[in-house]
């Protein structure tokens with residue numbers, strides 16, 4: 285059996301996961317779980333989603349070998365190009381799956397949280413495509429630093445609410461989206477943007493991102509003799525990482541999930557419960573959730589999806605952290621050496637590769653380029669002057 | 670009755686009192702006060718002096734998903750003032766009010782402290798019950814085991830979305846009372862009592878003799894009266910906290926007296 289099997293009936297991966305939600309949402313989570321289970325084993329649904337991923341999102345995404353950077357670093361560097369998907373990141377894989385499922389369940393409205401705005405844009409896009417209404421919650425801090433994506437969501441017909449509570453970033457946007465869901469649970473589907481939250485989300489979102497790992501595995505097989513030596517992805521909630529890990533978890537490849545130094549849930553957290561799940565969580569001595577600090581809005585999250593906590597606890601994946609300064613260097617490096625402007629989130633993965641390259645000489649390193657950097661150009665303009 | 674329902678000899682302090690008061694024809698009134706908010710101890714004393722049957726003390730949490738803007742702000746103010754559970758429990762010991770005290774806290778506060786340790790901390794502070802709004806039935810086992818062992822009554826919440834088969838299981842696990850969630854939504858004041866408030870209370874009353882109290886969205890004396898036509902009592906949250914923040918502890922006393930009068934039939 286794969287290490288990434290279905291979670292237990294209670295939605296646990298080892299001792300992580302579960303369903304810690306207000307009573308109001310328990311029936312909704314149960315209903316969603318049943319609907320997903322049924323749809324995921326229905327060839328009609330799977331085919332419909334595959335068609336959308338191919339004809340609308342542009343899958344499969346290509347694999348690009350970075351000859352310049354590879355030579356510079358003394359490794360063979362492969363990029364899984366999720367940045368080339370429609371809407372510019374991996375987020376569309378999950379969103380098309382959830383929106384299709386929501387429609388099948390008879391829901392007419394989506395709510396979503398967003399950090400960098402990529403999940404919000406993807407949700408707004410799917411809502412426009414499928415004729416659903418959509419409201420996106422975004423921390424006020426992020427509304428400011430990702431203004432372009434805010435405008436994109438509005439263009440697509442979604443309402444965007446700037447969340448003023450708490451740290452005014454991703455974690456507070458999740459709280460507000462959950463409050464909305466509690467109040468409107470009948471007609472609304474909560475389109476959660478990562479492998480986090482209450483069961484069945486961590487499992488369902490992983491399944492919708494499996495396509496990344498499946499494609500990458502086949503592409504690596506065609507290019508190499510076996511799996512790559514190392515598979516690297518950035519980790520906010522952990523969806524792009526779980527997607528690519530899923531293709532290699534049962535191989536010998538090292539799996540590396542890179543967290544921002546200011547949001548290192550696995551690295552610095554202890555198990556806690558927030559947003560419906562038990563997982564590693566940055567918190568103070570009284571269990572108050574701490575505010576993450578990262579240059580990248582999409583990784584500015586004090587928790588992590590429960591399956592990552594599990595993969596860490598059994599030693600199958602490693603979760604190092606990189607600093608904002610290292611990320612900025614990596615961002616510039618990829619632009620200059622390869623002609624690819626990465627999302628700041630994805631630049632975390634490269635930052636780790638650059639730092640660790642001396643210990644990986646001659647190895648094949650596969651990195652998930654989870655998104656493109658258009659949304660970050662304005663912010664970088666300010667930082668770089 | 671299911672195996673986990675306590676017999677009359679081992680009801681906890683709060684449930685014993687609530688059942689006796691109900692038998693005497695009294696409706697139960699439980700005001701909510703955010704622990705650590707300026708004037709909170711005086712507000713609790715004022716509530717106790719003006720007809721409250723128990724107090725629900727909110728333990729401020731960074732991520733209160735079941736709370737609307739008023740209680741969110743109260744929590745944030747208390748946290749910004751440096752409040753933590755040690756300070757709150759110390760100050761609870763100084764309260765010396767006669768009525769039972771309960772805490773309302775998010776599960777991570779318990780999880781982080783440790784189940785047994787947290788139950789012990791409550792008991793040591795003289796708190797008899799706990800309400801944990803993000804701990805549904807399926808996840809409640811470890812906490813309930815620790816709470817039962819320490820004699821802490823765990824109030825279970827029931828929501829309007831619950832199918833019929835779920836309600837008896839919730840009631841069987843409830844100690845103290847069943848918290849009948851008044852509407853689909855988070856805490857906060859509403860202009861009218863949602864129809865779901867009385868319909869869920871009615872569904873619960875039909876299947877359990879554990880006291881049924883309506884909370885969330887019971888925003889004034891008139892709405893409390895309406896809820897008490899069906900339910901055994903009400904929890905008043907945002908309307909109490911708002912008065913404390915805007916007008917101070919005496920306003921809480923006046924308000925509790927007003928609600929008490931309205932629910933005295």
Ligand SMILES: Cc1ncc(COP(=O)(O)O)c(C=O)c1O
Pocket residue numbers: 373374399400401402403477478479518519520521522523524525581582583627629630654655656
């Ligand atoms: C491009 C990109 N990568 C990664 C992330 C982080 O999310 P996850 O860890 O779920 O992949 C985001 C989130 O906004 C993103 O936009």
